[in-house]
Amino acid sequence: MSAPSNLPGICQTSLMKAMRPKLFKALCDPNRIAIVATLATKSDPSRVSDIAQGCGIDFSGVSRHLKILREAGLLSAVRKGRTVSYQLESEHLVDTLEGLTAALKQCQRQTSKY
Amino acid sequence: MSAPSNLPGICQTSLMKAMRPKLFKALCDPNRIAIVATLATKSDPSRVSDIAQGCGIDFSGVSRHLKILREAGLLSAVRKGRTVSYQLESEHLVDTLEGLTAALKQCQRQTSKY
DNA sequence: TTGATGTTTGCATATCGCTGCAAATATATG
DNA sequence: CATATATTTGCAGCGATATGCAAACATCAA
Numbered sequence: 001m002s003a004p005s006n007l008p009g010i011c012q013t014s015l016m017k018a019m020r021p022k023l024f025k026a027l028c029d030p031n032r033i034a035i036v037a038t039l040a041t042k043s044d045p046s047r048v049s050d051i052a053q054g055c056g057i058d059f060s061g062v063s064r065h066l067k068i069l070r071e072a073g074l075l076s077a078v079r080k081g082r083t084v085s086y087q088l089e090s091e092h093l094v095d096t097l098e099g100l101t102a103a104l105k106q107c108q109r110q111t112s113k114y
Numbered sequence: 115m116s117a118p119s120n121l122p123g124i125c126q127t128s129l130m131k132a133m134r135p136k137l138f139k140a141l142c143d144p145n146r147i148a149i150v151a152t153l154a155t156k157s158d159p160s161r162v163s164d165i166a167q168g169c170g171i172d173f174s175g176v177s178r179h180l181k182i183l184r185e186a187g188l189l190s191a192v193r194k195g196r197t198v199s200y201q202l203e204s205e206h207l208v209d210t211l212e213g214l215t216a217a218l219k220q221c222q223r224q225t226s227k228y
Numbered sequence: 229t230t231g232a233t234g235t236t237t238g239c240a241t242a243t244c245g246c247t248g249c250a251a252a253t254a255t256a257t258g
Numbered sequence: 259c260a261t262a263t264a265t266t267t268g269c270a271g272c273g274a275t276a277t278g279c280a281a282a283c284a285t286c287a288a
Contacts, residue, residue, distance in 0.1 A: 090221070
């Protein structure tokens with residue numbers, strides 16, 4: 001039966017690598033999704049206090065969310081004087097998503113019946 | 115200054131829609147990621163008990179994870195006799211990811227300085 | 229230095245989510 | 259019907275996470 005070899009195993013491994021648990025964990029909170037969506041509309045970095053305006057929670061909580069998103073590689077932070085501004089790392093996110101999509105399609109191809 | 119109009123607002127809205135909180139919530143558990151990666155390597159639906167073999171947790175927990183993934187649109191389920199088999203909805207996942215990528219790029223374009 | 233502003237962090241609390249076990253349900257078989 | 263197998267669901271325990279408040283920290287301005 002034309003042995004399936006261990007290609008599925010390789011495929012699964014590369015998918016697991018592409019799935020980036022940290023990314024999904026960072027985006028499983030609705031406030032963090034809102035923050036990302038908001039920052040996606042800004043061409044310049046936004047200050048913590050400005051971002052907090054949009055959310056319905058305390059700025060300390062927003063600061064924590066921003067930290068999580070930054071550690072997941074989704075945001076970059078810059079300090080300017082007293083303020084810290086965060087910006088979406090759009091290309092990085094796009095690259096990650098495209099990598100995941102490619103890995104999925106690869107699996108699809110290797111497991112499709114013919 | 116060639117007013118930005120409310121395009122950013124539209125952009126943010128479409129991104130929020132594309133982000134699918136349910137998807138990220140479904141994929142923020144490591145066991146669920148493993149399940150998805152495993153099912154991605156199968157061309158046929160897999161039975162709950164077989165899927166549970168791979169995970170290190172009780173099959174009841176696996177059943178719950180499968181339910182969450184199914185409700186997020188990531189899996190489809192089919193009952194055959196006493197067994198229920200789950201399969202990855204690969205195309206749907208790919209479409210969702212590509213939609214999200216496209217929405218992100220759209221935002222990138224609209225907010226880039228020129 | 230003193231005071232003001234912006235952000236982060238420590239702490240307590242409340243809620244959420246994962247898990248295992250046992251019971252319930254669904255289906256097949258004797 | 260009674261029994262066996264496969265899956266789902268109810269329940270309780272428990273660790274993780276989100277949140278607000280207050281304190282600490284960083285930076286700027288008098």
